[in-house]
Structure formats: C-alpha cells, structure tokens
Amino acid sequence: MATKIIKVDALARVEGEGSLYVRIKDGRVSDVKFGIFEPPRFFEAFLVGRDYSEAPDITARICGICPIAYELGAILAMEDAFAVTVPQSITDLRRLIYCGEWIESHGLHIYLLHAPDFLGLSDALELAKVDKPLVERALRLKKIGNDILEAVGGRAVHPVNLKVGGFFRAPRKAEIRGLAESLKWAIDESVATVKLVGGFDFPALEQDYTFVALRHQRDYAIHQGRLVSNRGLDIPAAAFLDHFDEEHVEHSNALQGFMKSDHGHYKVGPLARYAINHDKLSATARQAASAAGLGAVVRNPFQSIVVRAVEMVQACEDALALIEAYEEPDAPAVAVEPRAGVGHGMTEAPRGTCYHRYRLADDGSILEARIVPPTAQNLKTIESDLLKVVEANLDLADEALQWRCEQAIRNYDPCISCATHFLRLTVDRQ
Numbered sequence: 001m002a003t004k005i006i007k008v009d010a011l012a013r014v015e016g017e018g019s020l021y022v023r024i025k026d027g028r029v030s031d032v033k034f035g036i037f038e039p040p041r042f043f044e045a046f047l048v049g050r051d052y053s054e055a056p057d058i059t060a061r062i063c064g065i066c067p068i069a070y071e072l073g074a075i076l077a078m079e080d081a082f083a084v085t086v087p088q089s090i091t092d093l094r095r096l097i098y099c100g101e102w103i104e105s106h107g108l109h110i111y112l113l114h115a116p117d118f119l120g121l122s123d124a125l126e127l128a129k130v131d132k133p134l135v136e137r138a139l140r141l142k143k144i145g146n147d148i149l150e151a152v153g154g155r156a157v158h159p160v161n162l163k164v165g166g167f168f169r170a171p172r173k174a175e176i177r178g179l180a181e182s183l184k185w186a187i188d189e190s191v192a193t194v195k196l197v198g199g200f201d202f203p204a205l206e207q208d209y210t211f212v213a214l215r216h217q218r219d220y221a222i223h224q225g226r227l228v229s230n231r232g233l234d235i236p237a238a239a240f241l242d243h244f245d246e247e248h249v250e251h252s253n254a255l256q257g258f259m260k261s262d263h264g265h266y267k268v269g270p271l272a273r274y275a276i277n278h279d280k281l282s283a284t285a286r287q288a289a290s291a292a293g294l295g296a297v298v299r300n301p302f303q304s305i306v307v308r309a310v311e312m313v314q315a316c317e318d319a320l321a322l323i324e325a326y327e328e329p330d331a332p333a334v335a336v337e338p339r340a341g342v343g344h345g346m347t348e349a350p351r352g353t354c355y356h357r358y359r360l361a362d363d364g365s366i367l368e369a370r371i372v373p374p375t376a377q378n379l380k381t382i383e384s385d386l387l388k389v390v391e392a393n394l395d396l397a398d399e400a401l402q403w404r405c406e407q408a409i410r411n412y413d414p415c416i417s418c419a420t421h422f423l424r425l426t427v428d429r430q
Helices: 043-047 052-060 067-081 088-119 124-130 132-153 173-177 180-198 237-243 270-280 283-291 301-324 374-392 398-410
Strands: 019-025 028-035 212-215 226-229 244-247 256-259 341-349 352-360 366-372 424-429
Touching: 019 374, 019 398, 028 374, 043 052, 043 366, 052 067, 052 352, 052 366, 067 088, 067 237, 067 341, 067 352, 088 124, 088 132, 088 180, 088 301, 088 398, 124 132, 132 173, 132 180, 132 301, 173 301, 180 283, 180 301, 212 270, 212 341, 212 352, 226 237, 237 244, 237 341, 237 352, 256 374, 270 301, 270 352, 283 301, 301 398, 352 374, 374 398
Parallel strands: 019 424
Antiparallel strands: 019 028, 212 226, 244 256, 341 352, 352 366
C-alpha cells in the first residue's frame, strides 16, 4: 500500500512547538499522536528551596499572556497553607486584575490567533490587509486589558504588585476610576465580537465532554470557588490530586492529565466554564450568547471562539462594576506568618483551570511544588477531538486536512510552553 507523508515544521498562531502524527490505514484512522517536543522548563524544580514570597514572581514567568493565573494560584496556595484570609477589598482587586488578563488574552486569541482560520486567512497580517479597522479594534481591546494589569499590577507583562496577603501597593482611586470609559467601549465592542464570531461557519463536531471548572456561589468563577464537573464532581482545591493526575507519554514532553476514576480525559477552559457557570453570566452576556445561537451548554469545540467572546463581555462588565465601586483599602495587604504546611490554590486561567500545591517548611521555604496547567489537562481531549476531526474529513486533501487539524487544535488556544514545564503534521496513509 502507498504511504503518504505530510510535514509541517511548526503550527502557527499558538504558543509553543509541537507535532501531530496521524496514521490512516485502509481508509480508517488507526493512530493520532499530539506530540510536544518543546523542552521541559523545570519551574517546579526552580521553586524548591526558595522562600514562599518568591513564588508569585517566579511562577508569573511561566506565561507572558496569563501571568496572573500562575501568580494568583501560587498566592492562594500559600495563603491556604498559612491560614491567611484577606478582606473583600483585596479579593475584588484580584478579580479586577484577573478580568484584565481575560480581556487581553481572549481578545488576542479571538482576533489575531483564531479568527483567521474561519476567514480563510493565514494570519492576522492578512486580516489587517482585508479589514484593518477590525484588527485595530482588536488591539484596542487587548490594550484595555493590559491597562488594567498595569494599573493594578504595576506593569502589563509579569505584574509585580501582587504578593501573598494582598498587594505591595493599593492603586489610587483616580488610577482605577480612569479605566471606566474605555471599558464602556469595550463592553459594546465585546458584544459586537460575539455577533461577529457567532456568524462564522463551524465544522460539525459534537463531543460528550466531561467538563471541569471552578464554580462560585455568587460570581462567574475566576479565582474563587470549588471544582465542579457536569458528572457530579464537587470538590475543594485540596482534593484535586485525589481525583486527577498526570502521566508521561512517549510522544510528548508535556504530561497529560487524566481523571483517576476511569483514567479518562476531561475538558477545562471556556466551554467547561460556560457549561458549569451559565446561570452566573450577566444578562448582557447571556443575551449575546443566545443571539449568537448558543444554548446553556456548547459541545462543539469549534464554537469555543464564540464562548470566549461571551466571556470577554462578562469580564468587561465585571471589571467596570469593580472599578465603579472601588475604594482604596485600609491596607494593601494583611500580615502573613509562615509555618510548615501544605497549601492548594486553583484559578481559571483563560485556557482553563490551573492548580498549585506547595509543601512548606517552618520558615516558609518551599520543600515541594506541583503545578498542573490547563493545556496539560486538555491534551488527551485534544487528541480525542483530532481523532474525530480526521475521521470526519478523510475525503479532504492532505493540505485541507492539515488546516482543519490546526484549526481544531487552536480551539483550545493551547499554551504549549506552559504545558512543558505545535504543528508539525505527519499524515501516514497506508
């Protein structure tokens, strides 16, 4: 039998490097491997021996697009270990800076990384030639998110103002209130974004996912809550490793997450958050989702771009409400007394749930660190999606099949660099 091989040196419009191997034999898909060859980065090893106070700044360097996810996850874990409780004013500031991260990350992904797939364009540069005002609006949205990061966190990339117990400095009221007008524009533009991407042509793919995400009793969960699934799971952060684990597979430098109950894969990220927290969406976000044809649960991964746009509406509205209600706290942080213990922290990075666990000595030095990033948790599910995509598109020419596979991977906005602490495509037709 003839064998056909297609190679693509690197997948564009994702963070990191990886490969995809597809074997098709007698007209059937016999193997799919999502390989990650980017070298491990050893952040967990770097943390051992360091003081607890250094963890936020070190973990922020894991990602330049979603540093708050790692900073705040580390902070919450340390506060859990030391039995530290912060006032609502600090909790609200944390949610505000996290909203900024969602806005800039979702805006970047939707317009510059993923939309070109649906528009038949190779990248955002081509999109700018076709519709320059659209790209300019996208960059303005991203800048608004960055402005929030800078105002609360001290700078837009790897913010330096967050610490265990709160912040080094509380932003002045005028600094925060000055963001309000741009956010009013951002809300309208985010609603328009939902309408725009909701009109894309989505490939047919429905998956019966096990969704896993944080859920909070009051808010659309970002940095507070319990971990909940659509199969009945409801646990605190401390129980994460009782139900989930990671394993090494030969074709990947990134660990792959799985559920211990059945060694099965699960899905974190926008579709999971949306399904778990749909009732917590604002009226504006729910209306935008409904107008775009979304129900309370979305099982087509290609529609993740629409759900991200809905979440951007939510983040903009939440940020504006927090800004309008902001009053400078009495103190930027609460006192922290180190002690021996184990702490757990979970937050919702733009790409999904991010888990931290630290074991600490009496003096607060780190004895052991464990970080489970969202992309690692999604890797098995990505392979499952790819299998279905290839099976449904065997009649496509290799070039078109490659495009569809890349599009399917970008549904997850994967952060491969984070996962290795993508696409060279090989299609083997036999």
